[in-house]
Amino acid sequence: MSLQPGMYDFNLSEEQEQRARRLHEQNINIDLLFQGPLSPSAIPAVVSEAIKELSEPYKEEPMVYSAMPAKWVTKLSASGEIPQYKEEWYKSGITAGNRELHLNDIESMITSMGEVQLQFDSAGWLVKALNAEDIRRAKREGRVAGIVTAQETDALGTNLELLxxxxxxxxRILQLTYNKQNLIGSGCAEQANGGLSNFGVRFVERMNKLGIIVDTGHCGKQTTLDACKVSRTPVIASHTGAEAVYHHMRCKSDEEIIAIADTGGVIGIFAMPWFVHEDPDHTTIDHVLDHMEYVIRLVGVDHVGIGTDWPMSDLDWSLVYFKEHIAPKLGFAKGDGPSTETVAGLEKYSYFINFTRGLVARGYTDEEIAKMMGGNWLRVFEQICG
Structure with a gap:
C-alpha cells in the first residue's frame, strides 16, 4: 500500500489506516506548544525572500533581526497574503494550539499582546479559548481554538497585578522560568538548581487563585518539584521529554514526571530533534513516541500529552541565524537548540495525524489515544480554567 506524502511508514494495515483517520477526525487534538500552523517548508519561497528584504534594516540589532521574520509571517497571514496559514492548520486536524505571548520586557509584552489579538481578530475561524467549552464549541462548529500562553515572566517583575x-x-498557561534564573526560580540551564524563591511561591499561589495553569516546561528540577508542592491545582510541563530516554537539560527526570503526575498534571512531549534523540539529522516521530511511552509506563496514560514546539512558524535562513547568534544568549549550549532540522514524520504541522497513526501502530485503544491526543490537556484546562 502506497503512503500519501508526509505519512510516516508505521507499516499499518488498511484497516488501521482507516481507524487512525477516524480517530484523528473525531478527537479533540491539542498541541500545547504549537509553533505553527506554518513551518518553513509550508511558506512559499517568494514570501521568504520578501520577508528577508523587509528584515534587512534591522540586521545591526541581532535580537530584533531574529524576531522580525516571525512577526512578518503573522502580519502577512492575518492579511490573507499567506493562505497556507489556515490551510495547514485545518489539514493538521489540531483542534486547539497555543498562541504565545512574549514577556521578556514590557515592550515585548505589549507588542505580542497586539500580535496575538491580531490573529484572533483577523480570522473568524480562530477562537480565543478562555475555558474548556470554548475548545469543545470550536470542534463542534468546525473552527479551531487558540490558548493564550507565555514562556517567560520577566516583564512582570514583582507586580502581581500585571498577572x-x-x-x-x-x-491561561504560564511557564515559571525559561532556562535561566529569574525572580521566581531556577531554569533548567541554571547551574544552581535553586528552586522556587519566596516570591515564586507567592507567584504560584496567585496563579492558582486566578485560574492560570502552572507550566514547568523549561524549569529546573528543584523549581519543578517545588511548584508541584506549592500548587493547589495540577501542574504541567507543556513541552519536554523523558530524561531516561535521552539525557538533555530540557528533559524531565523520573522524580519530576512523578511529581507532576501526582498533582493530576500532564507531561507534554516535544518533537525537537536535538532534545529527544542523539542524532538530530536522523530523528523520527518514533523517537518522540518512545518518550511518550516511557512516561506512560512510569505514571500512566492519563498524564501524557503533546507539545511539539517544532517546527517553527519561521523561515530557514532566520532559523540558522537564530542558532548561531541568539540561542547562546538564551542559555543553550553552542551548537545546541533550534535550527533547520525536523523530526521525520512532522516536517509540517499538516502531518500531525502521524501521532494518531503511531499510537494506533503501538496498540493503544481508542480511549487511550483520545486522552493522549488532547483529552488529558482538556481535563486539566477544564479543572483550572473552567
Missing part, C-alpha cells in the same frame, strides 16, 4: 491583567486578556 491579573494578563489573565483578563486571556492568558
Amino acid at each position: 491579573e491583567v494578563l489573565h483578563h486578556f486571556g492568558l
